[in-house]
Amino acid sequence: MLSRVAESLFWMSRYFERAENTARFLDVNFNLLLDLNKITHIENPNYWVALILVTSDRDRFNNLYSEYSAHSVTDYLVFNKNNPNSIISCIGLARENARSIIESISSEMWEQVNNLYHYLQNITPQFVHNDPYSFYKEIKNASHLFQGITDNTFSHNEGWDFIQIAKYLERSDNIARLIDVKYHMLLSEAQSQPEIVEGSEDIIQWMAVLKSCSALEAFRKVYLSKIDPDNILRFLILDRTFPRSINFSVCAAEDALWRISGSSRHRYVNNADRLIGKIEAELSYTAMEDIYAKGLHTYLEDLEQRLVKVGEQVHLTYFAYHTPDIESSDIAEALPFTGVAGGRANWSQAQQHQQQQ
């Protein structure tokens, strides 16, 4: 398969997954604040700043908005085209990537990403404000539909594997960030005047994290109603069977990488395989005590960095083939929050506009 096609499949999938996860971040925050409305109010900036912190572009936000509120954060994460990670930007970029390989994907896949794009063009901030639940549900469902369509209309060969790698790398990164939201909330509460934190509030916050991974029901089946932070973290980080846990996602990414290269356990053929194998092996033998010993926040940050490295190696191994002009330092900076199409937008557009007879 053409390297460029593989790369566009990768980014199409990655942006779609990112849009879904952003919708989850926002949805859970609304839910959380509604659950907590007895002790706080929906505009409590501590809850909104956390969302900006986990998407790690606070500076860009501060350049555009003066306060952290439901309105400004929603606008930034859903509609703002200057934010390359807003839902509207992600779907635009997913579609742009899909469009550049429209002959390689199934027409059903194209129709789905194209439909969502057109749907978003007609959505107003007012609509989201009035009915956030329906809007985020729509995005999540559109993403699920896209994955289902992909699984059922697109051959499960190399191209499909690149889609899986992108999806699961993005997802494991996002779960780590989502868990980290909780950390940031506690942090920002400690910095400002802390409100009275009751024991039940803590549990409600953790339940919200589970909900945002659609994990509450699956969690209950394993741990019954013992909703304590320890079990929740174990479930979201280390569970090997739940599709929105980090361990599951890393395993799935590893499987896809190995199918492409023909690697197997103890025998890797490239650095991408080696790095993902290392993460997977460590997760398999990690206990919660190891994570606490390192500190949850540090552990998650470290994991995110290592996932970035995997993405970088995928790029060097499969996409940058025979293009020595791309330096690895550029790529490290470009990942994970910018994509190919974003960078390509200015690329020789003028020449492409040449006349057609």
Place this chain on the structure above:
Amino acid sequence: MSRFFERYEADPSHFFDEVIAPDGIPRSHYDKLLHRFGQFSIDDVKARREVVNIFFRNQGITFTVYGEEEGVERIFPFDLIPRVVPAHEWQTIEKGLVQRITAINEFLYDIYHTQKILKDKIIPPELILGSQHFRREFVGVTPPLGIYIHVTGSDIIRDKEGNYLVLEDNLRTPSGVSYMLQNRQAMKRAFPVLFDKYKIRPIENYPQELLRTLQEISPNSRREPNVVVLTPGIYNSAYFEHSFLARQMGVELTEGKDLVVNDNKVYTRTTRGLERVDVIYRRVDDAFLDPLVFRPDSKLGVAGLVNAYRKGNVTLANAIGTGVADDKVIYSFVPAIIKYYLGEDPILQNVPTWLASNPSDLKYILENLGSLVVKAANESGGYGMLIGPESTIEQQESFAEMIVANPRNYIAQPTISLSRHPSFYNDTELYGCHIDLRPYVLYGKTVTIVPGGLTRVALKRGSLVVNSSQGGGSKDTWVVDE
């Protein structure tokens, strides 16, 4: 007559009308169509319009409007009333095009080899050797089977008497064939009953015919030819078509950076390493193909491609240098070219053309700017054109200056009253819009033309320009057996 057609005015004293004969009676091959549309209310038409719009939008059939941030993609305007071409008329078009394309190919071969036609003084040598599309580097290079113009799309119009005339031969990278195919799909969805009533010749095999043609010109007969399509990229206005054709043929769509030349052989960069390429259906202009040979600033091309081509390791379709016969000045010699190489009279006539490089013609052109259409010899897409009757004095004066400064670059033709075809205006009434026809001609071991083509419509009231870049639309074209 249906309610839509009752109020339709054909204006036969000025234009040839495709549907209504001068006596006011519909032409017989339109009877069934008129009858069917007669059963429709305005709401029926709107409902079908919606079906068609959704089809085009879902397929991503849009074209790009440059220079706008929002909604840069628009649906290509499509008219619901199909054009019907009876089989006997199609036979003339088909024969005429085969003759014309065969002769032009012989001409190109001659120009890039012995140049007999110049020595015999049929065409003044300076017109060829001074043409900006003449590639002297390729004199003596013979493409496989001696074929230069594998894919062409001649524009055909009808004059006031209904004669089919060739307006221009697009011999470089003609576009629009995907619209021909998709228009048919859209019509099948919206008007299934009507299809049942006509014996419409199918065009759906075009992609297979194109692939067969491209495979036939492979330089390497020992293995299954690896064919790729080369596009300028997703920001090109015809990108949809490039990807559509690649998908329909089941071949890779490549951009310049997907290709690499090593030891005069062309390869694609893949996730598994390099793969050899035999035939490139390129939709990139000559000038951008290879930064080492043509424009050094080209980011769309492949360094070393031209040498690989010259060595005969890869075939380009169309060949490099076909633009020399595409030139609107050379166009005026096509009847002579047909006579010279084939010894036949042209079946399809040219539009009368005056050459500014010819002193007596120049005088005539300058004196009659207000009634002529002046065209730059090497532009396409409706750019660089003066339509005399619609122009202002200032425009005429500025054109006159340009013509005098560079007479080789201009030709003039009488303002032809393109034939008109009833087309929907706001889906509520019919209006006579000017149309042309672009059939697509494939040239491999044989010349193949799928029965049909793209009928372009000037949907702006009274406009003569059918190019999509200038607000034109299209309609489905049915070649029907009577």
